[in-house]
Amino acid sequence: MTISTQGRTSWTRAAVISLLLIAACTLNPATGQRQLTLMSEAQEIAMGKQAHPEVLAAYGAYDEPGLQRYVQEVGAKLAAGSERPQLDWTFTVLDDPVVNAMALPGGYIYVNRGILAHFNSEAELASVLGHEIGHVTARHSVEQISRSQLAQLGLGVAAIASEGFRPYAGLAGQGVGLLFLKFGRDDERQSDQLGLRYMTRGGYDPAQMPKVFGTLDRLSQTQGGGGTPQWLSTHPDPGNRVADMTALIAELPPEQRQGTVGRDPYLRRIENLVFGDDPRQGYAIGHTFYHPVLGFKVEFPDQWRIINQRQQVAALSPNQDAVVVLSMSNKESPNAGFDAFFGQQGIERGPSRGRNLMAFRALDSQTGSPAIEGLIGYLNHGGKLYQLIGYTKIATWDGYKSAVQKSLTSFAKVSDRRYLDVKPSTIDVVTLSRDMTLAEFAEKFPSTVELEELAILNGMTAQTRLEKGSLVKRIVGGKLPVR
Secondary structure, eight states, rough: OOHHHHHHHHHHHHHHHHHHHHHHEEOOOTTEEEEEOOOOOHHHHHHHHHHHHHHHHHOOSOOOOOHHHHHHHHHHHHTSSSSSSOOEEEEEESSSOOSSEEETTEEEEEEEEEHHHHHHHHHHHHHHHHEEEEEEEEHHHHHHHHHHHHHHHGGGGHHHHOOOOTTTOOOOOHHHHTTOOOOHHHHHHHHHHHHHHHHTTBBOOTTHHHHHHHHHHHTTOOSSTSOOOOOOHSSOOOOOOOHHHHHHHHHOGGGGGGOOOOOOHHHHHHTOOOSSSOOOGEETTTTTEEETTTEEEEEEOOTTEEEOSSSSEEEEEESSSSSEEEEESSSSSSHHHHHHHHHHHTEEEEOHHHHHHHOOOEEEEETEEEEEEEEEEEEEEEEEEEEEEEEEEEEGGGHHHHHHHHTOOOOOOOHHHHHSSSSEEEEEEEEEEEEEEHHHHHHHSSOOSSSHHHHHHHHHOOOOEETOEEEEEEEHHHHHHHO
């Protein structure tokens, strides 16, 4: 029988994939299961090391060295009891109000200050750090990337083989994206179990772990403050976490069902922690955006949604079909910025428009015809160069160009101290002088958040009875100026 060229190619491809599957399935010491891994440990570490600076640039490390050291110490103690203690484990608090915690391959763990505010003990912190450590020891990111690469082998296995198989080729520069790989429910369940293992090995009370999941569930059911926690979108719920973990804890030996809680020491550690958005990094009053640290303001179109990020601020039209973006440029001058922008393929230069603005069109990469129209400008302020750009589709440009131009030319210096000397909301820890309920506490020690959110923050209900000498969190400050 004669085998056609196409048949031989398909057979060869299937054979190579089968051989790769056999070679790549290794036994994971943390899970005890065989696992698909097309990436060596050295490559995994290199990926995390390369991505770590990108994460810090995107979110920023929280500027409190004492808190950073504390989280590193707790995390390092847990990691030392894991199956991969040899990794250079790095634990970082990110300056982000979102309720989330994340992990990169190779031992890089992140907790946002937003989730730290919702913990009420060191054991609760340990449970989440243990969960993220579990993602690393179980190599969930590595396995997910390996499966993606394997799925692509059919597109060109011969070319890959001829160049030398590079498991993480093409992933450079995607560090932030690696943080948001979505694990399946089985992976989440496995990380819960590993987190429980590591926190008990570290001497913590495992009963505090279900409390964290209970807090996250309560957050997901409310729209106050931080709203739905990002944790639940990046960590899909494997089922009833509280019930599952409570059942697992009940099966532990008696000596492992008790341990350190560390409530009061933890609350003292997070006293004065910034809560919610930090206005010093930018805030909006109406449609005017102020940045106190950088000393500028810009007027965005009325009714547009303002989205403030560490590296840029943008405003999106109500129909989500037009955008204005202000960001810092790494060019040395406006002319250099324009040269770089118009030097890109598919960008056409138009006439000057207003103060230091140029019109442009972007061509469709498939048809070569104009698809996007907008304005771009560069200006110096405070020793930094800023890029301002606004654009929409060709068909909708006439309806937006006036609002976009008005916004891009509104950039101005701010000197009024009312808008510069703003303070963020922070956590205040109060020692009770007598017994009272949380509702009574809220009346005696007012917070800038509602009672429902205060109850979630403290892991209580409004009617929880608090004893004299108890430490209780409240939120203070953070009021913005009034025009």
